[in-house]
Amino acid sequence: MGVDKKTAIIEAAFQLFEEKGFALTTIDEIxxxxxxxxxxxxKYFPGKEDLLLEVIEIFAEELEEKVQRLYRKVDLSKSDRIIELSMIYLEDIFKYHTYLDFFLDPSQHFFENERIQNAVxxxxxxxxxxLEDSIADLYGEQMDGFVVDVSFIALSVMFVYTRVSGPNLSFDHNRKLAVYIEYLVGLVVEGLKFKKPEMPLLFETPSWVMNCWPEDVTPVMRSRQLQRVYRRMELTIKNHVSLSESEKKDYLQAIAQIKTESKDSLEQNVIIKALLYYLEQLDELRDECEQLRLIFEPEASSSQN
Known part of the structure; x- marks a missing residue:
């Protein structure tokens, strides 16, 4: 009963914050x-700022889940990944009017709340x-130290655009902006090819950017890990001299099914566990199966060690 009431408060706050913003929404209204x-x-929240903190945390969880799901789309091109990442960010920023108000107007009094500031x-x-990972993944060595600068330029355009345009843009308008960002990144990278010797760096690996992933595993890195393991497994099966064509087909179907099952979540469900058990019966795939378990559930695996 208590959980339902707390959820009702959060849902009401979402709606009101989206309509009016944090500052103009009262506790009475919520x-x-x-x-x-x-x-x-x-009984559930000591004050409005505590509620805002939980709203931001929910926003962060939803945002990360969407990004993780995006990077599990193995057929998505690297340039389209930048567009889709921008779309996720733009749509969620506008969805949570509270977050937009907070970040774009740091003069508001609750910016002094250290917990809220850290969460944002x-x-x-x-x-x-x-974004930095996605750009580096697309352009590789061409970036040569400029990836942080290029990422900063791209995000700055989105920030300024959202600030001057307001929170009521259509899906098509957001899509247009996302495509523009991907195109702009390409233009900047092309320009840097010719201007690198004279071009100064705005940022030389700023610590606030590089230290934000304590687990040292970004969605791009995890996506790369998955694809490398899948490719090794598929090549092992295709080149295996002792397997019949029928057996090879069965093993390859098992890998394809794991790919399908892991698109929505990296948690090992019953099907993935069974498929991994089946695949590791082939000695040559045991190491890869163990690597997949570590990628799917790194926290669970580390807690067992």
């Missing part, structure tokens, strides 16, 4: 919209790192 009294509200900056750092 309580009324969630079907309870103001004293009942305080964590989101920003992760978004920066996701």
């Amino acid at each position: 309580a009324k919209a969630s079907g309870m009294t103001k004293p009942s509200f305080y 900056m964590t989101v920003e750092r992760k978004v920066f790192t996701w």
Whole structure:
């Protein structure tokens, strides 16, 4: 019962923050919209800032889940990945009017709340790192130290554009901006090919960017790991001299099924566990199966060690 009421408060806050922004939404309004009294509200949240903190944390979790799902789309091109990443960010920024108000207007009093400030900056750092990884993944050695600068330019364009255009852009308009960002990144990279010797760096590996992934595993890195393991397994099967064509087909279908099952979540469900058990019966695939387990559930694996 208590969980339901807390959820009702959060959902009401989402709606009101989206409509009015954080500053103009009162606790009385949130309580009324969630079907309870103001004293009942305080049973779950000491104040509006505590509620905002939870809203930001939910926003961050949803954002990360969408990005993780994006990087599991193995058929998506690297340039389209930048567009889709920009779309996720743009649509979620506009969805959570609270977050937009907070980040674009740091003069508001709750910016002094260290917990809220840290929560927001964590989101920003992760978004920066996701974009940086995607750009580096697409252009590789051409970046040669400029990837942080290029990422900064791309995100700056999105920030300024969202600030001047307001939170009511259509899906098509957001898509147009996302495509523009990907095209702009390409132009900047092309320009740097010719201007690198004279071009100064804005950022030389700023610590606030590079230290935001304590687990040292970004979505791009995890996606690369998965694809490398899949390719090794498929090549092992195709080149195996002792397997019949029928057996090879069965093993390859098992790998394809794992790819399908892992598109929505990296947690090992019953099907993935069974398929990995089946695949590791072939001695040559045991190491790869263990690597997949580590990639799928790194926290669970590390806790067992």
